[in-house]
Amino acid sequence: MGRVISKSGAIRSLGAMSGTSLDGVDAAVIETDGQEIFDFGPIAYRAYSEEERETLRSALGQWHGSKVDTAAELVTRAHAEVLSEFEEVDLIGFHGQTLAHEPRGRGTLQVGDGLGLSQALGLPVVWDFRSDDVALGGEGAPLAPFFHFACAKWIGAQEPMCFLNLGGVGNLTYVDPSFDGPEAPGALLAFDTGPANAPVDDLMQARLGLPMDQDGELARGGTVETGALELFLAEPFFNRMPPKSLDRNDFSEMIDLVKELNDADAVATLTGMSAAGVVQGMEHCPKPPSRILVTGGGRKNPVLMEMLRVSLDCPVGPVEAVGLDGDMLEAQAFAYLAVRVARGLPTSGPGTTGVSALVGGGVVSSPARGEVVGG
Numbered sequence: 001m002g003r004v005i006s007k008s009g010a011i012r013s014l015g016a017m018s019g020t021s022l023d024g025v026d027a028a029v030i031e032t033d034g035q036e037i038f039d040f041g042p043i044a045y046r047a048y049s050e051e052e053r054e055t056l057r058s059a060l061g062q063w064h065g066s067k068v069d070t071a072a073e074l075v076t077r078a079h080a081e082v083l084s085e086f087e088e089v090d091l092i093g094f095h096g097q098t099l100a101h102e103p104r105g106r107g108t109l110q111v112g113d114g115l116g117l118s119q120a121l122g123l124p125v126v127w128d129f130r131s132d133d134v135a136l137g138g139e140g141a142p143l144a145p146f147f148h149f150a151c152a153k154w155i156g157a158q159e160p161m162c163f164l165n166l167g168g169v170g171n172l173t174y175v176d177p178s179f180d181g182p183e184a185p186g187a188l189l190a191f192d193t194g195p196a197n198a199p200v201d202d203l204m205q206a207r208l209g210l211p212m213d214q215d216g217e218l219a220r221g222g223t224v225e226t227g228a229l230e231l232f233l234a235e236p237f238f239n240r241m242p243p244k245s246l247d248r249n250d251f252s253e254m255i256d257l258v259k260e261l262n263d264a265d266a267v268a269t270l271t272g273m274s275a276a277g278v279v280q281g282m283e284h285c286p287k288p289p290s291r292i293l294v295t296g297g298g299r300k301n302p303v304l305m306e307m308l309r310v311s312l313d314c315p316v317g318p319v320e321a322v323g324l325d326g327d328m329l330e331a332q333a334f335a336y337l338a339v340r341v342a343r344g345l346p347t348s349g350p351g352t353t354g355v356s357a358l359v360g361g362g363v364v365s366s367p368a369r370g371e372v373v374g375g
């Protein structure tokens with residue numbers, strides 16, 4: 001059982017993320033006051049089984065109905081399993097699983113029952129992080145940037161730099177650490193860069209029954225088909241000014257652009273598209289960044305990383321180079337954001353989601369009191 005959340009001082013917060021790759025639940029503890037990172041704590045991972053992944057996949061793009069309910073139950077159960085392993089935690093930040101994201105349309109949907117988790121675990125749970133931002137006209141994503149600002153301070157960055165997350169979707173955060181906090185205009189610029197691993201994973205699954213192109217082995221032997229790459233870059237998304245965000249399957253028709261290609265060329269071309277989206281996105285950085293630190297599963301794909309290195313004129317490397325954990329950064333982000341919500345601090349702003357003013361989203365559910373909106 002955790003302590004009562006105080007108004008100041010360090011909180012041990014446990015964050016959990018079920019990302020767009022549908023691979024599993026990442027969970028990680030951090031100690032923070034909602035501004036500074038004091039320490040990183042234990043981590044855990046709970047993979048989805050093949051059957052569970054299929055259940056989630058079949059609910060993607062749906063807003064209600066039995067598939068959504070089944071997915072939500074599965075997400076809540078998987079989180080309860082992994083989160084109950086942790087001890088000495090004060091607060092939980094529960095992202096849930098995004099099934100649909102249409103910020104300028106029907107909204108954004110992250111499934112999983114935060115109130116039920118709170119009651120099962122006996123701890124306050126912060127959840128539904130994105131809805132308020134969307135309701136106020138923001139993209140609702142990406143939300144990790146306020147945490148990236150704290151990470152830049154934690155690593156002692158002095159110059160503008162970028163964090164690049166290569167998950168199912170890619171997202172980039174430009175951080176200028178000369179500002180005092182993430183709320184300051186100009187401290188952050190963030191947006192989704194395009195699809196990252198999702199199209200490669202989908203093609204590998206459809207053609208070869210494999211979940212990913214492990215270590216870029218197939219792409220390494222293929223050639224990028226430039227015609228398909230040009231068609232991809234002609235998509236209106238790439239001409240839009242940031243902030244901007246994507247749903248996992250917004251670019252699922254990319255697979256059609258490579259349908260005539262052999263497996264190696266098709267995967268190489270989809271990998272090249274992911275890299276090209278990032279390269280295009282880098283043009284929006286207000287100043288040239290001193291380095292790009294890469295997080296998410298795509299940093300383990302040497303072919304994708306090499307494509308980025310040859311096209312970008314600043315050092316590109318995994319976040320492990322500065323002592324961060326690229327498998328856990330998103331879970332840590334939602335642990336950090338939970339503390340900000342509990343303390344009434346904003347979690348997004350004009351530079352990160354395009355919302356017109358700072359927003360502190362999120363719902364706080366406590367086991368005793370039920371649901372309380374806001375921090």
Ligand SMILES: Nc1ncnc2c1ncn2[C@@H]1O[C@H](COP(=O)(O)OP(=O)(O)OP(=O)(O)O)[C@@H](O)[C@H]1O
Nearest residue numbers: 019020021167168169197212214215296297300301
């Ligand atoms: N060794 C590897 N070689 C190639 N690709 C890899 C490797 N390891 C992981 N990946 C890719 O990374 C993906 C998982 O990335 P990650 O866990 O960052 O995604 P996510 O958090 O679910 O997505 P998002 O950040 O969009 O929510 C896998 O689906 C796979 O495509």
Ligand SMILES: CC(=O)N[C@H]1[C@@H]2OC[C@@H](O2)[C@@H](O)[C@@H]1O[C@H](C)C(=O)O
Nearest residue numbers: 020098101141142143144169171330
């Ligand atoms: C709607 C949604 O869940 N978006 C995710 C997704 O995965 C990567 C990218 O698209 C990013 O915008 C976001 O996640 C990260 C954690 C974020 O909010 O920062």
